[in-house]
Amino acid sequence: MATFLYNVGRMAFRRRWLVTFLWVGVLAAVGFAAAKAPAAPDDGFAMPGLESQKAFDLMDERFPDSGAEGASARLVFVAPDGEKVTATENKAAIEELVGEAGEGSQVVRAVDPFQAKAVSEDASIAYSTVTFEVKAADLTDASKEHLQKAVDQARDTGLTVEVGGDALATQPAAGGSAEAMGLLVAAVVLVITFGSMAAAGLPLLTAIIGVGISMTGIIALGSTFGLSLTTGTLASMLGLACGIDYALFVVSRYREERAKGRDPREAAGLAVGTAGSAVVFAGLTVVIALAGLSVVGIPMLTKMGLSAAGAVVIAVLICLTLVPALLGFWPKAVLARRDRKAAKRGGEITTSGRSQTADNMGSRWASLVVRRPVLVLLLGVIGLGALAIPATGLQLGMPGDEAKPTTTTERRAYDALAEGFGPGFNGPLTVVVDTKNSDDPEAAVATISEEIAATDGIVSVSPAQFNQARDAAILSATPSTAPTDAETIDLVKAIRSDRPAVEQQVGATYEITGSTAANIDFAQKFQSALVPYLIVVVGLAIVLLMVVFRSLLVPLKAALGYLLSVLAALGAVVLVFQHGYGAELLGVEQTGPIMSMMPIFLVGIVFGLAMDYEVFLVSRIREAYVHGERPAQAIVSGFRSSSRVVVAAALIMIAVFSGFIGSAESMIKMIGFGLAVAVLFDAFVVRMAVVPAVLALLGDRAWRLPRRLDRLLPDIDIEGEALTRTTAHTPSHQYENEPAYRG
Structure with a gap:
């Protein structure tokens, strides 16, 4: 794979005009299609197989003229x-x-x-x-x-x-300001990291092009596949973050190769062949995790996952082709100022190469960890473990108008109704009775109404409304507690548990639905899918990392660290959004259950991002170890080469995700916060502290793989070792068509 990508990078550098025009043409074509496409559909939370969804379907069938589907x-x-x-x-x-x-x-x-x-x-x-x-x-x-x-x-x-x-519902503000704030912070981080405006601007430019193609593509395909702008929110978030990070890794490697004396075209090929290989693997993990959301069985979640996966694929393709093409236009502009001056004088570009042997913040931190691995490991594990404890009290739900700001009329209407008619008035339970097989439909419905009214926690039951065929009826039962209260969940369970005896008595069947029951079913479906999904994701991480690092203990360590960071992030979300600690600082006016889909999103997305940092960081440590360095020294060398870029990538991710905390939509606010703290924990605690501490304690054992597994697993050479060996003695020469540096 490294050799193939090496050739792709060289080709893109040489055919830069063609590659650039192709991507600009794709953006223009997709944008034109989006402009001509019909309006995107309204999002729906269809839940095939759930009781509440079956009841909705029965209502549509038996009450076609009820207007239930209307606003x-x-x-x-x-x-x-x-x-x-x-x-x-x-x-x-x-x-x-x-x-x-x-x-x-x-x-x-x-x-x-x-x-x-x-x-x-x-x-x-x-x-x-x-x-x-x-x-x-x-x-x-x-x-x-x-x-x-x-x-x-x-x-x-x-x-x-x-x-x-929903007729006059306040629409959440567009996410443009969130993306703009994330881009601003990303630009600052890139300038500090690279010391070059061009090097900072290139990842931003390519990421914006990628997000533009992804979002216009979603709009263009919206009416065909039922994709809406809400569906594309996750695609925008991940497309921007991954697009910047992936380009960052390639540009950083290009600068390293130039510092070794490579000519621009060769450096671009090596950057794509080495860092690009890691990008392909990292992108693949994100895509698999996002596509895996389809196993949950929620159509909207499947659409969001596949749309975001498509955005990541585009980010990877742009990184492998458009980035080296743009480097071909400005081969010197992305270099540090000292290197540009050296190139102008006709000297060798080697000033940046000093960082490969001289100590920097990364190597000094790694040396500290290697000297005190037990202390660092205990502090990291205990700290994240303490933050993970609140996750044991996780309550899932689907917040409604009560979670909106008090500046919205929907929230004020909700509060007024709760004050005047009781907290349960805003979340009535809809009972759909099927009397098709009943000898006396009216008596059957009356008995069901009496039984439900006698249930503890029910305030009132409305008179039955029959359809024209008299083979179905609808009742409305008002609970005494609010829709998101735990008592309401217990009430729905109690009504459903008492149902078999009542149905046998009256000869009719009934289902419980309505927004409250639907949200309860929705949360239970997500909760039941969370553990299997987590097992699949962790298992996948272990297998993929065994292939990459030819090790058994390194993947196990990576998977356990990932679990630790995910649980700690989930605990932080529970502390803020469920218990209210620091909620006012984030503009959260009403605490309550955690959005049902939030844990699934967190597990899937953080898996991909965690593997990104694992690959980019540990691959450089393994590279140093393979070249003969002792385990402890290899850790220091790996951090010297990669820690600065990984830190910059993590800061960019955090900035992009944090920008979405300002969204007025509670789901987006919660996802943005959860992902931001997850990246913070995983990058700076797990990858920067726990990982080197564990590797230091394991020593040579970290890089061993049983012979049987070694024979079974394919050797994909993710670090591009074979490519590096092949080009190690390539003579340095100036690329004959390299344009002059234009400042």
Whole structure:
């Protein structure tokens, strides 16, 4: 593989105009397709095989004209202090608003709260539900403006009017500012690392091109494969971070090869053949981990995983082709200032080569770890272990309007309804009864209603609504606790556990659904898939690293370190988002369950990133060991060569992920925080401290592999040792077509 990539790098350097035009052409073509593509669909949380999803499907089948699939707006009216909504003026304003809302072009119905008895006991709060015939994504601007105008007119009367539901839902702010902040920090880190504006700008430029192709591709294919901008958020996040990091490794190796006296074209080929080989492997681990999200069985998660995997593939391809092509245009500009001056004078470029033998921060840190491996190991393991403890109390769920900022009308509507009608009002349980095989449907439904109403934790059960064929009915049961409370989860389990006896008694079947039950099912599905997925990912890590490092203990050490960093990151997420420690600093206004898909995302993505750092760092240690250095000295040499680049890569990752903490969407905020702290723990504690400490303690045993395994595993030469040996005695000469340095 190293030889093949070496030839790819040389070819891209030589055919730089062709390679560059091809990538620009791809970007233009995909952008044109995205501009002409239909609008992206509205995201849905379909959950095949779950009870709540089966109930939704039954409702669609038996109640085709119910408008259940259409958008809705819940208008919440709060009377001024000391007044009631039933007062003459307030009642008139509410009825006028409801009447005006019902005249919208896409409105199916608007319910009068006084006729529907949707008024709180103290008459301070009332609500009306406006149902539309189309989904929220298909509502016209005219329909939204009509409803908003009616709401504004009611507010002018002195009433407080808040709007819940999805019809006028506040859309989260675009992620552009998050990416911009991440890019700014990345640029600063790159300039400090390389000491060259060109070297800093090249990884940023190629990463932006890669993300541009990925995101426009998602938009272009959105209507075909059901991809939305939310689906592409993870692709944007990982495409940007991986694109910068991968280009960083290749450019850094190019500078090393130039410092050894290689001509530009040869240095580009060697950089792609060596660092590029590690990039291919690192990218492969990320792709496998993301594609593996499809085993969970959640369509939306599968789309997000595959979209992000595609973005990483594009980042790898750009790194292997466009990066050496751009190096061909400016072969000297990416060098450090001293090297550029040496090249101008016609001297050899060797000043940067001093870092290969002289001590630096990385080698000094590694020397410290090698001298005190037990102390460093204990501190790292105990520290991360302590942070991982809160993960044992992990509660999964799907936060709704209660997790939104209080600046949104949806959150204020949620709080008002909870105050006026009880905390469980915002998350009613929908009971779908199938009476097709019942001799007396009405009696069967009545019995089921009575049994559910008698369950501890149920406040009320609405009258049954039958379909036209009288073979199905819908009930609404209101819990006494909030949708995300643990008591509500126990309540749903209790109703379902009592169901077999009731069904046998009445001869009808029923399912529990609604947003609350669906979120509970969603969380349980993720929780049950987490451990198997973790086992698969860790097992994969061990196998892949055995192939790379020809060792048994190094992969085991890497997998255990990865588990430690993931659990510590998950514990940090629980501390902030579930228990509220430091939540205000991150703009988290409401704590509660952790987003159901968050642990799966964390496990999959951090696996790929952890293997990135493992490969780039440990491969240089193994390279030094193979060339005859003693184990302890090989650790120091490996850190001298790679620690600075790995630290820069980690800081860039942290900056990119941290930028998403500012998102108004709770899922994106949580994912950004989780990934940022996971990279922090894995790169700076596990890879920079625990890994060298363990290698120092293992000594020569770290690099041994049983003979039987050695014969079975393929030798892919990830470090490009054969390539390095082949080119070790290649004479240095100036590339004949190298353009002059333009500053």
